[in-house]
Amino acid sequence: xxxxxxxxxxxxxxxxxxxxxLRIEPCTICVIVGTSGSGKTTLMRMINKLVEPSxxxxxxxxxxxxxxxxxxLRRRIGYAIQGHGLFPHRTVGQNIATVPKLLGWDKDxxxxxxxxxxxxxxxxxxQFRNRMxxxxxxxxxxxxxxxxxxxxxxxxxxxxxxxxxxxxxxxxKAQQDLLAIQRRFGTTIVLxxxxxxxxxxxxxxxxxxxxxxLLQCATPAQIIANPATPFVAELIGTSERPFRMLxxxxxxxxxxxxxxxxxxxxxxxxxxxxxxxxxxSGRPALPVRLDGRIVGQVTLEGLSRLAxxxx
Amino acid sequence: xxxxxxxxxxxxxxxxxxxxxPDLFSGFFGLFAKNGQPPIYNQGNLLDIxxxxxxxxxxxxxxxxxxxxxxxxxxxxxxxAEFLPVSRSLANVGQTFPPxxxxxxxxxxxxFGTAPTLVALFLYGLLPIFENTLTGLTxxxxxxxxxxxxxxxxxxxxxxKVELPLALPVILAGVRLSTVISLATATIxxxxxxxxxGEVIIAGLLSSNTAFVLQGGLVVGVLAVLIxxxxxxxxxxxxxxxxxxxxxxx
Numbered sequence: 001x002x003x004x005x006x007x008x009x010x011x012x013x014x015x016x017x018x019x020x021x022l023r024i025e026p027c028t029i030c031v032i033v034g035t036s037g038s039g040k041t042t043l044m045r046m047i048n049k050l051v052e053p054s055x056x057x058x059x060x061x062x063x064x065x066x067x068x069x070x071x072x073l074r075r076r077i078g079y080a081i082q083g084h085g086l087f088p089h090r091t092v093g094q095n096i097a098t099v100p101k102l103l104g105w106d107k108d109x110x111x112x113x114x115x116x117x118x119x120x121x122x123x124x125x126x127q128f129r130n131r132m133x134x135x136x137x138x139x140x141x142x143x144x145x146x147x148x149x150x151x152x153x154x155x156x157x158x159x160x161x162x163x164x165x166x167x168x169x170x171x172x173k174a175q176q177d178l179l180a181i182q183r184r185f186g187t188t189i190v191l192x193x194x195x196x197x198x199x200x201x202x203x204x205x206x207x208x209x210x211x212x213x214l215l216q217c218a219t220p221a222q223i224i225a226n227p228a229t230p231f232v233a234e235l236i237g238t239s240e241r242p243f244r245m246l247x248x249x250x251x252x253x254x255x256x257x258x259x260x261x262x263x264x265x266x267x268x269x270x271x272x273x274x275x276x277x278x279x280x281s282g283r284p285a286l287p288v289r290l291d292g293r294i295v296g297q298v299t300l301e302g303l304s305r306l307a308x309x310x311x
Numbered sequence: 312x313x314x315x316x317x318x319x320x321x322x323x324x325x326x327x328x329x330x331x332x333p334d335l336f337s338g339f340f341g342l343f344a345k346n347g348q349p350p351i352y353n354q355g356n357l358l359d360i361x362x363x364x365x366x367x368x369x370x371x372x373x374x375x376x377x378x379x380x381x382x383x384x385x386x387x388x389x390x391x392a393e394f395l396p397v398s399r400s401l402a403n404v405g406q407t408f409p410p411x412x413x414x415x416x417x418x419x420x421x422x423f424g425t426a427p428t429l430v431a432l433f434l435y436g437l438l439p440i441f442e443n444t445l446t447g448l449t450x451x452x453x454x455x456x457x458x459x460x461x462x463x464x465x466x467x468x469x470x471x472k473v474e475l476p477l478a479l480p481v482i483l484a485g486v487r488l489s490t491v492i493s494l495a496t497a498t499i500x501x502x503x504x505x506x507x508x509g510e511v512i513i514a515g516l517l518s519s520n521t522a523f524v525l526q527g528g529l530v531v532g533v534l535a536v537l538i539x540x541x542x543x544x545x546x547x548x549x550x551x552x553x554x555x556x557x558x559x560x561x
Contacts, residue, residue, distance in 0.1 A: 050460060074463030085458030089476045089553040098462050134554025148462070158461075 001026050002047060002156065002188065007056030009042050017043050018212035019056075024205075026155075027186040029179075031203035033196055033235065039212040040192045044158055047190060048077045060156065075099055078149035078157035078187070082164040084141045086133040092118070092144050093129040099152040117147040121177065139170040143177070150181070159191040163198065175202060196235050200224070200244050208232050220248055225310045242307035247272035251288055254306065255296035260285035264294055275303045319540060326533050330358040333526075344522040352511045352523050361530055364507040367425060367500065368493045371432035376486055379437045383444035384470065398441070406438035410496050414503050428500030428507070435496055436489035443485025447478025480549045487542035494535045498527070 002024040009017040017039040024030045034040040045051040047058060049070040058065050065073055086095050093114050100110040115125040121143040133141055142162065149157055162178075163171045179202065182189055193199055199206045200220045207217040208231075216228035224244050227233035236244060251274050252267035264287040265274050278286055278300045285299040329336055333351045341350040382398050385391040410431040417427035451474060459473045475482075501509030508527045515523025 048461065050457070071463045071465050074461060076463075079458070079461035081454055081457060081461070083454040085452075085454035085461070087455060087458070087473055088452075102463055102468070132552070132554055145458075 001061055002190070003057075003059040003062075004043070004047075005057045005059070007043070007046060007053045007058060009039070009046065009051060010054045015054075015212050017046070017053075020209075020212075020214045022207055022214060022217055024188060024190060026188050027182075028204035029182055029189040029191060029202050030205050030207060031199040032190065032192045032207045032209060033194065033199045034209035035194060037211075038209040040194075040209045041160055043209065044160060044190055044192045047156070048074045048079060048158055050074075075102055075152065076154055076156070078152075078154040080146045080149040080157065080159045080162050082161040084133075084145035086141060086145055086148070088133055091130050091132060092123075092136070095133065095144060096148045096151050098148055103152055105152075113151060117151060120181070121147050139166055139174065142166060142170075142174060146174075146178070146181075150185075150187070153185070155188060157187050157189045159189065161193055162191070163193075178202065196237070197244075200247060208235060221245070221310075224248075241309075243272050243275070246270065246275050246303065246307050249306070251298055252290065254298060254302065255288050256299060256302055258285065258297045258299075259294075260287045260297040260299075262286070264289040265298070266290075267295065271298070271303055271306060274298050275300075275307070278303065319537060322533060323537055326530065326537075330361055330530070333357050340522040340526060343525055344520055348518065348520045348522065350522050352514065352526055354514060355506075355510065357511070357526070357530070360506060360508055360510060361534075364494075364497055364531075365534070367428060367505065367507060368432065368490060368497050371429050371497075372436050372486065372490050372493055374429075375433050375436035375489055376440055378433075379440035379485075380444050380482060383441050383448060384475075387445065387448045388466065399445075402438040402441040405434040408434065410435055411499060411502075414499065418503050423504040425500070425505045427503050428497060428505040431500070432493045432497060436493050439488040439492070440482070440485040443488075444478065444482045447481030448474055450481075451477055477553060480546045480553075483542060483546050483549065487539060487546070490542070491535045491539050494531060494538065498531060 002022075004020060004022040004024075007017060007020050008015055020039075020043055022030075022043075032040040032044060042051055046053050047060075047065075049065065086092075087098070090098075093111075096114045096117055097110045100113060105113075114129065118125040118128055123140060123143060128136075128140075128144075133144065136144065142165070146159075146162065149159075163174055166174060175198065178189070181187070191202060200223075203220055205217060206220055206223050208215045208223070208228075210231050216223060216232050218226075218228075223232065224236055224241055227236060247270045249271045250267065251265060251269050251271060254271060255267070260283065262281065262283055265277055267288050267290040274286060278284070278298075284301070285297045287294045288296050288298055337350045344350045379402065382402075386395040386398050413431035413434055414427050417430045421427045421430065455473065455477070456469070459469045464472065497505075497507045498509030498512060500507045501513050508531050511527030511530075512524050515521065515525075515527065
């Protein structure tokens with residue numbers, strides 16, 4: 001658990017982060033959203049002491065980080081950034097092995113971990129281990145960047161706009177991978193982004209920041225239904241609200257009995273995808289397919305009810 | 312092999328041959344000697360003199376590299392940042408002082424011979440290396456230095472594992488510049504009795520023997536070009552290895 005307690009950072013008397021208090025539960029993804037200059041990155045960088053707070057405390061699992069030497073703390077916390085930050089003079093394998101090496105893991109253990117992570121990110125170890133970062137595509141570099149952050153099995157992973165430089169297709173794939181990895185390892189992830197869509201897609205909780213202050217911290221559903229301030233509502237986009245609401249749930253959780261005709265939709269798709277498909281094909285209902293079997297239907301009427309403002 | 316490299320190889324072979332058997336070239340240099348003057352330098356072994364010239368240059372550049380890189384490292388650390396302006400002006404003074412003046416000032420203290428030349432070359436070589444090391448250490452990609460901090464490297468580990476390896480090609484460019492300047496400047500060391508190729512040129516000037524002047528000048532010039540090209544090639548290899556090479560400079 002990460003407890004941020006009334007933390008403030010001032011540069012030349014101007015508060016960039018202003019009295020923020022935030023609790024991040026273990027094994028969740030907390031997405032900090034804000035416009036540029038909102039202090040979101042500064043807030044995140046105080047968790048691994050890349051920025052020293054002017055006042056306030058941060059505790060990780062109950063331990064005040066002020067008492068831990070910065071370099072030791074950082075070796076316990078994964079750190080992935082936009083533009084990946086890979087060391088250009090070291091191979092992919094050496095990059096991933098950075099933190100294990102700093103921690104003094106033995107060679108075999110490190111090598112095994114490197115190969116395990118490469119496989120996990122769908123990069124063939126034999127093929128990629130000895131490549132240089134500049135020989136990889138943007139998406140591959142980004143994956144290696146996250147693999148390096150996870151190398152020493154940290155409980156906490158900090159990510160600063162990790163997908164900012166990726167194109168939409170690769171970005172969606174990377175987000176899927178991240179969710180899968182988070183579920184598998186139970187890592188606590190703090191992710192900074194300016195993209196509300198990404199925040200709603202990834203976040204267990206969303207913390208909205210503006211001008212150094214924390215405006216609202218809640219689940220995506222709560223944020224969409226009850227934005228705390230007009231600014232939060234603006235970030236979500238008022239006309240987007242019903243669709244964002246639908247994007248939070250899977251078809252599988254809202255299957256109705258009944259039979260519909262035409263091309264089925266996968267149970268793992270989001271309700272938003274289903275709604276789009278209904279409108280586009282002009283049908284009142286879609287059959288739902290789970291593991292190759294038709295298990296029921298979703299209807300336009302049902303989805304419209306789910307998309308309406310929660311009472 | 313490219314045409315350029317082939318040319319360099321041939322030039323190098325001719326240089327070695329000339330230094331080993333200068334008499335083979337007496338026909339060519341005879342064209343520049345007035346009648347009765349010796350066509351080939353006859354007051355010392357050219358190979359020995361060239362070797363000595365190179366040793367002086369290498370020693371001075373090595374010392375300048377160690378001091379300049381060390382200084383640049385210190386002033387780019389947080390604890391040394393306040394010394395940045397001082398060290399910068401120090402290296403600048405070294406560069407603006409004419410080497411001849413340094414020689415003149417050093418002779419009374421160090422006497423005639425190699426020592427004052429070494430001092431002059433050392434001072435003269437500091438600035439390019441210092442400036443380049445500063446540039447190399449301060450112009451690293453921000454995402455890389457941020458990542459180096461973020462993964463938990465200590466200051467020393469960041470310097471040795473990330474900053475210096477990435478700055479190396481730029482530092483090497485400074486060393487290359489210094490070496491070439493020193494190669495040429497070392498010739499004036501012979502005015503205070505250092506054993507360099509300047510000796511051949513000065514002997515030629517004193518006796519109005521153009522052949523001597525040409526011999527000394529050509530050897531220095533060819534050495535400078537070859538060393539310059541060699542170090543440039545090394546830089547390109549280093550840049551390519553780290554993916555920093557956009558387009559190979561011609």
